Each structure stands twice: as C-alpha cells, then as structure tokens.
Amino acid sequence: MEMQYKQEFANALIQVLGEALTEENITVMIEKPKFNSLGDLAFPCFELAKHYRKSPNSIAEEIANKIDLKIAYKVEPVGGYINVFLKKELVSMFTISKILKEGEQYGSSPNTNKVMTIDLSSPNIAKPFSMGHLRSTVIGNSLALIAEKQGYQVVRINHLGDWGTQFGKLIVAYDMWGNEEKVKKSPIKELLALYVKFHVEADSDPTLNDLGRAAFKKLEEGDEGTIELWKWFREESLNEFMKIYDRLGIPFDSYHGEAFYNDKMESVVEELKEKGLLVESDAAQVVEVENFPPCLIKKSDGTTLYATRDLAAAIYRQEKYHFDKSLYVVGNEQTLHFKQLFTVLQKMGYQWQEGMAHVPFGMILKDGKKMSTRKGKVVLLEEVIKEAIQLALTNIEEKNPNLDNKEEIANQVGVGAIIFHDLKSYRLNDIEFSLEDMLRFEGETGPYVQYTHARAASLLKKGNYSFKEDNQPNLLDEEAWPIIKLLFSFPEVIGKALDDYDPSQIAKTLLEISKAFNKYYAAVKILDEDQLYNRLSLVSAVKIVLKEGLNLLGIQAPEQM
C-alpha cells in the first residue's frame, strides 16, 4: 500500500517536472520524513537544484504550488524538501478496511510454482543442539514462512551432520572409554563427554587422530560393526533433536543428512573427471577455483569431504525438487566453502546454481570467543528453553493467575522470547550469549509484542466486536496515525525481508507497531460508546498484523497471557 502512495506522489511530480528526472528515479528518491511535523512523504530537491540552477528552496516552493495530489491535504515546501501530508481519515479508512477484509492474507502474494529449498538447522549428530544451531533453525524457519507468504513452494531440509571424520573419532573414543548403559541413559551428554575427552587426549597423543580417520574409512567402506554403532548414535541423537523441534514448533520436509549422499558421490566424482575438472594435488583430488583456494573433493586416503557431499546434495535437490532458489542458512565462517561450492557447480555447467545463495549469520560468542564443541564449551538449548518457560509460568502466576491454559501459554511466551531475541537483530551480527537477555520479557522482546496482541484481543472481546463489510470504519483519532502508517507499510516490509533474507525487519516493525499501539492505548479510551466500532476496527487491524507478523517469525500469538 505504501508503494501506491509513493507512486501517486511520483506521478504528480512527473506532471510538474517533465523529463528532468525519470519516474524510477523519483520513486526511489521519495523518503519518509524524520519527524511527524514534516508530514508523511518527502521529496528532496537538491538534485534538481543542479539541473535548474536554482536554489532547492525556490524549486521546492515552485513545485509544491503546482502539485495536485488527491491523497494529500497539504503539500508544503520546507528547507528544500517537498513534504506531503496524507489525508488521514481517507488513508486510515482504506488501510483498516483492507486489512480487515483480507485478514491473515494481508501482505500475501499469490501462489507461484516457484520452489525454494532451504537448508536449515542441520545439527551434528552425537553433539548437543547448541545455541549456534538455534540461529540457523529459527532464521531458516522464518525465511521459509516469509517465502511461503510471498508465494513460494518451500522445502525445509534438515541436512543432518551425520557423516564425517568426527564419527571416526567418536567411534574410537567409544571403543576406548565408552559405556553402553551410560550412553543409553543420556546419549547426548555422554557422547559429548566422549568427544571432548577424545580431543583432550589427542592434544597429547596425535596418533589418536589417525585412528579416528581410519575408523571413518571403515565406516565409509561399510564395515558392519562400525555402521551399527553409527546408526545407534544417529537414532539417539535424532530423538533428542525432535524434542527441541517440537518445542519450537518447527517442521521439516526432509531429514536427509550427509550420510544420505554416500552412494551419490561417486557419480559426481566421475562427472568431475569427465568434465576435466578434477586434478590431483598432494595425492588429493581437487577442483581448481579461480580467486579462491581449490575445492577438495577427495582426501589422499580416498575418502570424501564435506564439499563432495554438498555437491551431491545440490545436484540431488535440483533433480528432485527443481528448485528456483536454494538457500543455505549456515554460519558466517563457512562463506568460503559455499563460494567454492557454487563455483564448482557453475564450472560443471549447471545454470541453476545461480538460484543458490548462502545466507550467513554471526556467531554466538561466549566471553567474546567462539564456542567450541570440542572443548565442551557449549550452552545447551534445551536448558535455556526450559528456563524460559519456567519464567513465563512464574510471570503468569503473578500477573494473571486465573488464566486457563497456563502451561500452554507459558510455552508460547517462553519460546517466543527465545526466538524473538534471536531474530530481532540483523543476522550477521555476532551475539554475545546472555541468558539474562534471552529471558527478558520487557521492552523490545517477543513477549512484549505478544502482550500487545493479547491486549488487542481482550479489547475486541470486551467490546464484542465484529467487522461488517458494509460499515466502513472512520477514524478521527490523531493518535492513531502513527499506527496506520506502520500498518500500511507492512506488506513492503515482508517483501524486503525476503529480498534481504532478513527476518529482523519484520521483528523491528512489530516492535514499532506495538509501541505505537501501546501509546495509543494509554492515550485514548478505546471502549468508548461513541467511537467503539471505529476504534475497535483499528484494534482488530493491529491484532491481525501483529499475529501474522509473529507467525512469520515462527512465534505464537496467544489471545490471553
């Protein structure tokens, strides 16, 4: 909707300006004034000053006088800008009616046949689900939801880290120090302990690393005993992960991990050979990549690597899903790997690789340093979730003890706090881990937005509101205007969030809407006889957008809390 108003303003400018600037230029130059007193849209005349060789001030004045804009009640030149003041009643009515009519469809684009695969979460088997994997999981899931809203057919792929030398190491560790009963009792904890011990011991005895590599070779060659062990580790781990995905409410369409591609790599290696891309280097097989270090395809002992599996996976996914876009929500530190991967695919002649993108994100730091699984320096997500839910429950007992389904709401609020905390800041920022911040329910947090939504729901219930399509709401409250502006820009925010692969833009808008609404709530008596229908129409529109926005982040919007 916002675009429409800009467009109308741009058209009006063109009428006056003629060919001094192109339409496209004008549209991007239109900005939002920094202060409410300066109106709703603005056009800077400094560029034109060069063109006309006049002062920006006089140009602005000249244009403002000539401009004819139906949607504005005032067009005012100020300090070289042309400021447009939209007709509040008219725009409010349009905006609210549109949202109420469209409901949760507000901001949606029609379905397309375009397919987007998203590689997300992808935890490593036999390791605990860390805070780092949380980022990939919630960012990826939100992008999936946003893409669906924009009409994509989305395939969520959990590319489990269930293969690789790490398993050789783990198997060696288990053979040397493992205890079956202990592992059965608490698999993740015990396996992690073994993994950490392995690295501690390997520091003083490097031959352990050779043993690990040898064990992995056995695994890749199909040694039965080794495979049994691997299967067991994998299953126990997946069970643990499923608990977390259930809590977060995140579904997957595929759990094909790295191991799934074991029998699909040889043909890729053959293909690379046929296309003359594979070269030997220090007894390893590599593909040379311009401007980057070469991409390793096979180690000198003949076993495969991460890149080999990712190549096979990319080709498999294209064959199976025919994706138009394929995202990899994977940490910042793997940027080089993806550049290599995409380049190799390009050299193989696969045009579809143009639709692939690495969506990197910053690390979770502890004391300014990367958390390392190998040293056992991890924070367990499960513990954090439990604490958040517990805290939410305590809050409910204190603030709303008569609430019906306390457990369920506490779940939604606790989990919402964690997800929102992760999504509200730009994904490339590193995050210093802070339990205190994650468990904060006041200020710019998920629970704050949820609370605002619950307030709106409560008002609608008390006011017994229902929308009648033939009764156009008319809003006269000056205090409502900031809310209206945010509401009509929401569809553009969704579009930009997808273009930038950046859910934080939605989170930020939700915060702004919440702040504006709570301000309104404090200033205006909503359940007032005379204005009841008009005001509740606004409340209903706010509720719709908040709920839809939270849902796009993968967060529930409880009716009460």
Place this chain on the structure above:
RNA sequence: GUCCCAGUAGCUCAGCAGGAUAGAGCAACAGCCUUCUAAGCUGUGGGUCGGGAGUUCGAAUCUCUCCUGGGACGCCA
C-alpha cells in the same frame, strides 16, 4: 601473511542504494493502576557515530588509510 565481517549512549542494538534536529530498549533516577491486562505508559540524564584524510551543496551512511575485535584460509564440518 592474505581475504571476509564488525566497531554508533554504561550495556544490547536501530539508522547505512548520502539528505532536514543521530534514535530505541535495558540499566539509573522521577512519575502514572477507584479507566479497557502495569509483560504497559510518561519524563530526566547520558554521544568526538573507533582515529585520520578524501568525494559532495550535504557523510554514521560512499572511497582510502590506520587502530581494535572476531572469523576464514586442502586433506574437520
């Protein structure tokens, strides 16, 4: 050593296809529940936008350089 990312209030961050007076939240302090959920609202204090140079009518935003932190750099993923 080479390459990438970041540096804005005490803390966490927003603003960055250049634009009008650099904004929030937290923390601190002072107010607001006989009115619709106080997980809320209002107010106060707090800034050489890492340093320097350049481009421009105009730079937190673009370029260069330096400093600081982090990460990546063939047989891990």
